[in-house]
Amino acid sequence: MxxxxxxxxxxxxxxxxxxxxxxxxxxxxxxxxxxxxxxxxxxTKSKFDISNNTFSNSITEGHRTTSHLPANCKISTKRAFLHLKGDQKLEQEHFKSIDQNFRFIKVLRVEYQTLPSFLLDKFINLVDLTYLELRGDGRLEVPRTISNLRSLETFDVQGCENVTLPTVIWKMQRLRHILLPVLAKFQNVSKSKNPKIEVNLPNLQTLYTLNGYSMRVEFLKEFTNLRKLGIWCSMEQIGILLKDSIPISNKMETLILQINEDDPNIASTNFSRYFSSNQNLGSASPQLNFSVYGNLVDLHLEGSIRKLPELPISLNKLTLAGSRLEQDPMEELGKLANLKKLQLRAYSYIGSEMVISESCFFPSLEEFILEPMPALKTLKVEGEVMPKLKCPRINCEIKLEIHSESNITHKANELLHEEEIVETQTAALDGAPPSVIALYNEKTSEVIQLTSNITHKANELLHEEEIVETQTAALDGAPPSVIALYNEKTSTLLAPSAVDSFELNPGIYGTMMPFWFDNQDFTSFCLMKEITANCILLYQTYLFQKLNESSLTKKYVFIDPTIASIGSGMTEDRATELNSKLGVLVPGQLALKPLNVGMHWLLLVIDPYTNTVHIFDSLNEGVHQQIKDVLDPTFKLFNADKQLNLSTTISYEIVQCPRQSGNTECGYFVLQFMRDIINKHDTQLKSLYNDAMAFPQELLDEVRIEWIQFYRQVK
Structure with missing residues (x-):
């Protein structure tokens, strides 16, 4: 509602x-x-107020909501109540008269360690209650008298580890949303398979997660208004549920099926059994059909189904986990015109090769996640596919092959029109450290044979659509080991770029963050061209590791260089995103934020508690307007969230730092700036550099060598 x-x-x-x-x-x-x-x-006029973590003397003046309750609180006009669990047990004196002092309460959320049994009886008398949420670690037995809550619309015990429920909840007609833990038990239910239970829930919209052994699955079809259903049951029960052409509910939008062949009362909820090597693949599995669910937009299937089910064209999001599909699903999945997010989790496919071709176009796909599958060795991409893809995540070690006809034709036409010898870029490596040369030779894919048969090869490409295999060029003066590695790693002219994937330490950005390097990242880095955000991400990870070793993590926080970058969205959205990252800071901490202001990298050192920003800019161009456009609203949001009441004026401090002499070194200077700030953490930021001389190449090479060594360490 x-x-x-x-x-x-x-x-x-x-x-x-x-x-x-x-x-x-x-x-x-x-x-x-x-x-x-x-x-x-x-x-304020209607006495609706929210108090977070603090109490005031005015709390008894008729406010309608609160997030904590003092022991001496007596309020008869309160309409909503939220109690957040601390480290102590819930004190009984808080609730001795809850049914009298809070008789108008509508929303109740309780987190408990040990919930007194008498308290549930008190809750039952809150007849105006529309929302009840209980969370806790201890044992909870909900009484049958819960049916007295005739106004209850949402019942959420999903956060309870050990809960027993009365079957009477299936007759509470006002209920719209029921959220249960997977292993919820029901009172007076026999151990027989699919016990019969009477149900009467005409308004139910959400049921998640239902243990399929707690009621007969056929009765789910009486919930004709269901929009979201999560169920944990056997394949046999799933077959019964989907055996005919009549959907459970024509309004179904989200369906989560977790298939379990074990006793649900003893099986764990991590479903690791689906992924064991001795999974029985010989047993028959019914063909599942979801095509009758015309409004289904989100489907999650977990468990061994072996065959891809029939899917509705309306799907926006599909997740497969432990499905053990025997046939490559990509051709069928690519025909889903509205599919925007596809997650293929562990063991969703047991084949060795997966092919994405033009016949499976994926016209709307924006996010593609591929997780480890031990049997999968190769992912082939043929033709122009996934035109709207924004976020590919390949979290497994596989061979990626990309064959694009349009790319082949484009390259061939370039060769035919130019008809000249293509020079390699190895000259740009003169004087570079050996480790830089080695990495470049390992990752480069731009070397072309200096022969007169280029035109002939181009014609072959146009007419036969073949991938041209090129030969390596000699690296004059390079050590034999470098030449050997170069010959080992260089790819053909039109072969796909190799992709290396990593997962960043969750401590650096607050969450596990996968990212990928392709050959463009490596070649740009080796040739001292414009650095990519991926390269900065990896070096920040290296510096974060150094901080951990020196116990300096309490002084500095790194912010992802892609956050709030110019051109990444509306200014308000970028400010909100940056503020969410700054929110983890405590007074005295500094945030190191690389920012690209349009083909130019600079470093911001942000202290939101003092309204101060130090700008490290290798071009010394002053305060860019793009910086103010993002940081001014960010600081306003931060001050409001932290209730700091600071001045609205931000102090932008320009640090006199070394200047770059060329056009592409700015990103490498940012790496050096961060390195110096951490290595000289006792030095005032404005006193970090005594002159504005450019960094010598030898110093930047030290950074690049550190980068390469760390790359090989985490590779």
């Missing part, structure tokens, strides 16, 4: 959608300052 209200506000242009989910639902939204102020004003 809340989502319906939100959509109505959007339709009236009172709320602006900032970002939508894959399925089109609203993920983030914004409102104008004037409307925000109006909401605050009206909330």
């Amino acid at each position: 809340g989502e319906d209200y939100l959509e109505e506000l959007i339709d009236r242009n009172l709320v602006i959608v900032a970002r939508r989910r894959i399925n089109g639902r609203v993920k983030n939204c914004r409102i104008h300052d004037l409307l925000h102020n109006l909401c605050i004003s009206e909330a």
Whole structure:
């Protein structure tokens, strides 16, 4: 219902959608300052207030919401109540008279370590309650009298580890959303398979996650208004559920099926059994058919199904895990015109080769995630596919082969029109450190044979659409080991770029972050061309490791160079994104943020607690307007979130630092700036450099050697 209200506000242009989910639902939204102020004003008039982590003497003056409850609080007009669990047990005196002092309460959320049994009986008397959420580690047995909550619409015990529920919840007609843990038990249910339970939930929209052994799966078809269903059951039960052409609900939008052949009361919930090597593949599996679910946008299948099911064209998101598909699924999946996100998780496919061809175009796919599959050795991409792909994540070691007809034709036409000898770029490596030369020779794919048969080869490409195999050029004066490695690693002219994937230490950016290097990253780095964000990411990871070794992690925080970059979205969105990263800082910490302001890298050292930004710019161009456009609103958001009440004036400090002499060294200077800041952490930032002389090449080479050594370490 809340989502319906939100959509109505959007339709009236009172709320602006900032970002939508894959399925089109609203993920983030914004409102104008004037409307925000109006909401605050009206909330104050109606005594609707939210208190976070603090209490004031005015809490008993009739506020309608709170996030914590003091022991002496007695409020009869409170309409919503939120209690957040601390480290202590929930104190009983807080709730001795909850059914009297909070009789108008509508929203109740309790996190507990040990929930007193009498307390549930108190909750049952809150007849106006519409939302009840319980979370905790201890044992919880919900009484049958929960049916007294005749206004209850949302019942959430998903966060309870050990919960027993009465079957009467299946008769609470007002319920719209039921969220359960996988191993939830039901009172007075026999151990027989698929026990019969009476149900009467005409308004139910969400049921997640249902243990298939707790009720007969056929009764799910009585929930005709279901939009989201998560179920954990056997393949036999799934077959019963999907055996005919009548869907469980024509309104189904999200369906999560976790297939389990073990006893659900003793099996673990990580489903690792699907991935064991002795999985029985000989047993028959029914052919699943989801094509009748015309409104289904999100489908998650976990467990051995062996055959790709029939899928509806409406799908936006598909996740397969442990499916053990025997045939390559890409041809069929590529025909799903609305598919935007595809996740192929561990053991979803047991073949050795996967092919993405023009017959499986993936016209709308934006995100593609491929996780480890031991049998998979090769991923082939043929033709122009996935035109809207933004986020590919290949988190496994496989051979990637890309054959593009348009690329072949383009290269061949270049050769035919130019009809000249193509020179290699090895001359640019003169004087570079041996490790740089070795890495370049390993990763380069631009060397072409200096012979007169180029035109002949080009014609072969145009007419026969072959990939030209090139021969390496001699590296005059290079050591034999370098030449050997070069000959080993160089690829053909039109072969795909090799891809190396890594997962960054989750400590550096707050989450496990995979990223990929292709040959462009390596060749640019080796030839001292414009550095890519990937190269900066890897060096930040190296510096983060050094910080851990020297216990300096409390002084510096690294921010991803792609965050809030110029041209990456609306200014408000970039400020919000950057503010979310700065939110982890504590007073005294500095954030190191490389920023590209349009073909030029510089380094920002941000201290939001003092409204100070130090700018390290190898061109010494002053304060770019692009910097102010992002940081000014970012600091406003930060000050509001932290309730700092600082001045709105930001101090931009220009550090007199070494200047670059060429056009492409800025990124390497940023690496050196970060290195110097950490190595000289006791030095004031503005005193870090005594002159503005350029960094000598030998010093930049030290950074590049460190980069290469770390790359080989984590490779």
